[in-house]
Amino acid sequence: MANDGIGASVPRKEDRRFTTGQGTYTGDVNLAGQLHAVFVRSPHAHAHIKSVDLSEASKMPGVVAIHTGEELEAGGINHLICGWAITSKNGSGMRMGPYPPLAIGKVRFVGQPIVAVVARSRDQAEDAAEAVQIDYETLPAVTNPVDALKPDAPAIHEFEADSSVWEHGRAPSNLIFDWELGDAAATDNAIKSAKHVVKIDLVNNRVVPSAMEARAVVADYRSSDGHFTLWNTTQNPHLLRVVLSAFINVAPEHKLRIIAPDVGGGFGSKIFTYSEEVVCLWAAKQAGKPVKWVSGRNEAFLTDAHGRDHVTTAEIAFDDDYRMLGLKVDTIANLGGYMSLFASLIPTYLYAPLLSGQYVIPNIHVNVRAVYTNTVPVDAVRGAGRPEATYVLERLIEKAARELGVDRAELRRKNFVREFPYQTPVLWKYDSGNYDGLLTKALAASKWDDFEARKAEAAKRGKLRGIGLSCYIEACGVAPSSAEGGALGAGVGVWEMAEIKVNPVGTVEVLVGTLGHGQGHETTYAQIAADRFGIPIDSVSVIEGDTDKVQQGMGTYGSRTAGNGTSAVYRALDKIEAKAKKIAAHLLEASEEDITIANGEFSVSGTDRKVTLTDVSLAAYTFHKLPKDIEPGLDEKAYFDPTDLTYPAGAFVCEVEIDPATGTTEVVQFTAVDDFGNVINPMIVEGQVHGGVMHGLGQALLEEAKYDPGSGQLIAGSYMDYCMPRAHDLPKSFDHAFQKTPTPNNPLGLKGCGEAGAIGSPPAIINAITDALGTEDISMPATPEKIWRALQSAGQNA
Amino acid sequence: MYQTRYHRPGSVAEAAELLSKAEDGRYVAGGHTLIPTMKHRLAGPSDLVDLSRLSELKGISEKGGTVTIGAATTHYEVASSDAVRKAIPALAALAGMIGDPAVRNRGTIGGSLANNDPGADYPAAVLGLGATIHTDKRKIEADDFFTGLFTTALEEGEIIVKVSFPVPKKAAYEKFHSAASRYALTGVFVASAKDGAVRVAVTGAGANGVFRAADIEKALSGKASSDAIDAVSIDPSGLLSDIHGSAEYRANLVKVMAKRAVDAIG
Structure with missing residues (x-):
């Protein structure tokens, strides 16, 4: 059954469910x-709340309750948290403004x-919500992160006077950390x-995550024993449970079951704890009835939570032989009106360490100032910090x-x-x-050396x-939980947990603490289990x-x-294999060392004696004739804590054609060569690359969350104004190849692939545009008008 | 959405009657503008009078050099109509460029014209071809119909019944899509009538909605070649400026799209 195992492009098991409308989403x-x-x-983007009048609303038909921030606070509900502590270079802690689930006294973003x-x-x-009367005193708002640091910028949060470590006795009012x-x-x-020194100024445009399924919550409460169940569009149910219980105090951990049914995409936005989960749990408890909320678009x-939104200046130095000597980067990162769950991590440890890229740069210094603005909180969106770093370095080198x-x-x-x-x-x-190998492959596949001929041919067509x-x-993998993770300020561990159950009939269940939301986990994990025993993936669930089934986990991001x-x-399969071999050896009256597994059978090497996986599992559960040193059952659990991150790498080549009359860009050829280490299902991984590159293409050419x-x-507040990539925006030609340099940091040698496309593609696309135009002065998204204007001013200067 | 009463009249006369009696009624055809607006609670009509199923408003015919299209004809029906494709291929092509398949299968020509969105495609064809709008009360020439952003010569309760298009000698529509919405950021319809007169209508770009580009028409009247447009200067001051494109950029697009339309006519 090797066809279903590791390395096979098996069609995705879950797609039959998704494509026939049989998925169950939280909204269902x-x-x-x-x-x-x-x-x-x-x-309003920034206002004092002078008064809230609920008298009309509470009389409206069907209204059961109306909840306010003050009520939640009186009920012992804590504020939303940021789970990664960042310390400023002068030793000050990051400045966290209070983030109540329902605003108290002031609002800080529309x-x-x-x-x-x-x-x-x-x-x-909805009718009653319209009858709620709120009296605001509006305040000046600031949305641009550079403006937010100016001395006259409106102060978004009120902090106590700072210690003497800051210049002038206090930090700039909207600074979170420096x-x-x-x-x-x-x-x-x-x-x-x-x-040689080369300098560049860049803006990394703000994006809206745009998962196909909007967020949703169904909260249920059982008063007899104070037990909650929360159905939620989350990428990490166990982490959400810890945050909601240990930090926000809305439900006790052992009485809070979280179910993430089918989740329709996330791109990071469903990692975080949002107000709506907290409030619906609270409301369900108060009403004694389930409470549902489904987000509109x-x-x-x-x-x-939005993504990116950096303003950066960078300079790179070379010696006379063009070897890199130093890289200096100064970034201002917009974190929005409040600090979301991992907001502080994204522009720091997921950004600055990536600025070494694939290069030997002996000296690197990165300074990051994170700021509050009157915008939606900013947190991880696919790539999270790494696209920003890659954009800086790869545009600067070009x-x-x-x-x-x-x-x-x-x-x-x-x-x-x-x-x-x-x-x-x-x-x-x-x-x-093997970075040289990646580049060599990508240049060859893209016919880099013949480009001038294609350029000349295109010129003939105008x-x-x-x-x-x-x-x-x-x-990938965030960071090891051990020494480094904790020391860098992580509030969480980053291990993962899995349990393998071999049922009495020999079918296999994989329970794991990650959370697929479109990536094809049900197929990929099944292939790993199927591979171990040589069974079809249909025998694996x-x-x-x-959280009631899978004991622990850290989610998918x-x-x-x-x-x-x-x-x-x-690791759990290792344990299962060891025990199964022990049982098989007993059944076959052989030595454990002589047992081999293939095609769902355990054989004694060099003989024709064998038993099936079903024989073994049945023996494990009937337990009629197994020795006393074996426990009944065939069910094992394992935790894995990585010794380090993994470091996928790749080389992307993008070729564009620009219509000078309109400024329209067409991506005519895209070549991606990726090193993800070993690959379980090449088809799924290529799909991740295609999606990732399209995500990056959206950022490079189309998407901008403009305020x-x-x-x-938010002016670009709907898809009428915010442009998502469509099928016709796909590159006309798309080549992909793997290079496999396995990582020693995990047993299968896998590096991760979900974000790479979104990380590597924006600079490849913009570098192709700057190459076509002969000017570096193009920002993302490179809209037709921006390109047309660049050509106009080049024409005037010529 | 606020509560509303839905009516399905059996005739145009009944539809007008229902609307006149409604407290704050609205006609609905494809509903592609009105229904999303209602869902966002930005509109709350007391009554909705559905025109989309009226047989009086349906159908496409070609006779004596005129193509007539019922107001409740969908974009898909126009795009795929043999009669339209044969007589005025540019009109069929334009209908096929509106929105996406879901939009084209619900949206109607009458709805599009009555709404007169500044980025809509049909106004360019109606004005460019010099069509006539037939209502339940009168006939309105295209040049008199479009009066500003989202406003037309239609009176309260007046219903578009059909639109008749004179078949031109040649015509072409060139559209520069607004990337996000797929409306026209700028669309230019160029038609050369059987008597040789050239009409050029521009949608998407005008600060007051669709307009005839008189300078381009004049340039083309001497020489029907795209080179003739090079010398024309489009004044951005009368054009729209928004996050999707400045007036200067739209002014450029007017010329570029007009030239492409002229080239397409050949």
């Missing part, structure tokens, strides 16, 4: 007697929930004494090559890391890789053709997302499932 869950919650949200109306129907709740990584003095010296725009008149590919090649493990000057230690390169580095989830499954700077309104 309806409980008897359920009530509906509707949130009254701030129409869409912030203030009041929750619970009624018998959704329509009744953090650094790397050696500032050594980097400055390297740049000062260098032959307009609410999703205004409440799902610009350097052009400015210095050297070949772009050769400039990279000359500076590649070639020996592993490699300790970067910014924390991470790369375990394995098109400007450009080619761009991006060599990205990834860091995969269970995720229910940061491309961590491949490295950590599969490793936990692998009106004066009013703080």
Whole structure:
């Protein structure tokens, strides 16, 4: 049955369910007697709440309860938390403004929930929500992170006077932290004494995560024993349970069951704990009835944590032989009105350590100032920090090559890391890789050397053709829980847990603490289990997302499932295999060492004696004739804590054609060569690359969560104005190839693949555009108008 | 959505009657603008009078150099109509460019014209071809019909019954899609009538909605070649400016799309 095992492009088991409408999403869950919650949200970006008048609303038909922030606070409900502590370079802790689930006294972004109306129907709740009278005193708003640091910027949170470590006695009012990584003095010296220095200013545009399924909550409460059940669109049910119980105090952990049924995408936005989960649990307890909330798309725009939003200046120094000497990066990161669950981690440890890229850069210094603005909180979106880092480094190198008149590919090649493990000057230690091999493959596959002929042919058709390169580095699995994770400020561990149950009839259940939300986990995990015993994947079921079934887990984000989830499954399978062999040896009256497994059978090497997996599992449960040193059952659990992150890498080549009359860009060829280590299901992994590249293409060409700077309104607040990539935006030609350099950091040698496409593609696309235009002055999204304007001003200057 | 009463009249006369009696009634055809607005609680009509099923408003015919399209004809029906494809292929092509398949199978020509969204495609064809809008009360020439953003010459309760298009010698529509919404950021319809007159209508770009580009028409009247448009200067001051495109960019697109339309006519 090797066809179903590791390395086979098995069609996804779960797709039959998804494509025939048989999936069960949180919105599909309806409980008897359920009530509906509707949130009254701030129409203002920044305002004092002078008064809230519920008298009219509470008299409306069907209204059961109306909840406020003050009520939750009096009931002992704590604020939403940020789970990663970052310390400023002067030793100050990060400045966390209070984030009550329902606003108290002040609102800090348009869409912030203030009041929750619970009624018998959704329509009744909406009618009553409209009758809630809130009197605001509006305040000046700031949405741009650079403006937020200016001395005259409106102060979004009120902090106590700071200690003397800050200049002028206190931190700039909207500063969250001023953090650094790397050696500032050594980097400055390297740049000062260098032959060549190249500088770039960049904005990494803000994006809306846009999962196909919007967030939803169904909260149920059983008063007889105080037990809660929460159905929720979450990427990490166990972590959510810890946060809701231990930190927010809305339900005790042992009486809170969280079920993530089918989840329709997340891209990071469903990692975090949101107000709506807290409020619906509270409301269910008060009403003694289930409470449901399903986000509308307009609410999703205004409440799902956004991504990116960096403003960066970077400079890189080379010696006279074009070897990199130093890299200095200064970034201002917009974290929105409040700090979301992992907001502080994204522009720090998921960003700065990646700035070494695939290169030997002896000196690196990164300074990051995180700021509050009157915008939706910003947190992880696919790639989370790594796309921002890759964009800085790969655009800077491309610009350097052009400015210095050297070949772009050769400039990279000359500076590649070639020996592993490699300790970067910014924390991470790369375990394995072959960056030269990736680049060589990508250049060959993209016919890089023949580009000039294609450019000339395009010119005859009146098109400007450009080619761009991006060599990205990834860091998957967040961080090891052990020494480093804790020391860097993590509030959580980052291990994973799996349990394998072999049923009495020999079928296998894999229970694992990750949470697939479109990635194909049910197929991938089944292949690993099937591979171990040589059984078909149809004999394997995969269970995720229910805290009553799966005992522990850390969820799915940061491309961590491949490295950590599969490793936990692998370790549990090791235990199962050991016990099964012991039982088989007993049944076959042979020695354990002589037992081999193939095609669902346990054989004694060199003989024709064998028993099936079913024989073994039946014996384990009937337990009629097994010796006393074996326990009944065939069910094992394992935790896996990685010794380090994994470091996938790749080389992307993008080729574009620009219509100079309109400025329209067409991606005519995209070549991706990725090193994800070993690969379980190449088809699924290629699908992840395709999706990731399209995600990056969206950011590079189409998507921008634009705010009106004066009013703080999200102007691009619907898909009429916020442009998602469509099928016709796909590259006309898409080539993908693997290079496999297995990581030594986990048993299967897997590195992770879910984010790579979104990390590597934006600079490849923009570098192709700058190549076509002959100007570096293009920002994302590179809309037709921006390109047309760049051509107009180039024409005027020429 | 607020509560509303839905009516399905059997005739145009009954529809008008129902609307006149309603406290705050609205006609609905494809509903592609009205229903989302109602869902967002930005509109709350007391009554909805559905015109989409009235047989009087259906059908496509071609006779004596005129193509007539019933107001409740869907974009898909126009795009796939043999009669339209044969007589005015540019009109069929335009209908096939509206929105996506779901939109084209529900949205109607009458609804699009009555709504007169500044980014809608049909107004460009109606104005460019010099069509006539027939209502339950009168006939309105295209040049008199579009009066501003989301406003038309239609009176309260007046219903578009059909639209008749004179078959041109040649016509073409070139559309630059707004990336997000797929409406026209700028669309230019160029038609050369049988008597040789050239009409050029621009949608998506005008600050007051669809308009005829008089300077381009003038340039083309001398020489029906795209080169003739090069010398025309489009004044951005009368054009829309929003997050999808500035007036200057739209001014450029007017020329580029007009040239492409002229080239397409050949």
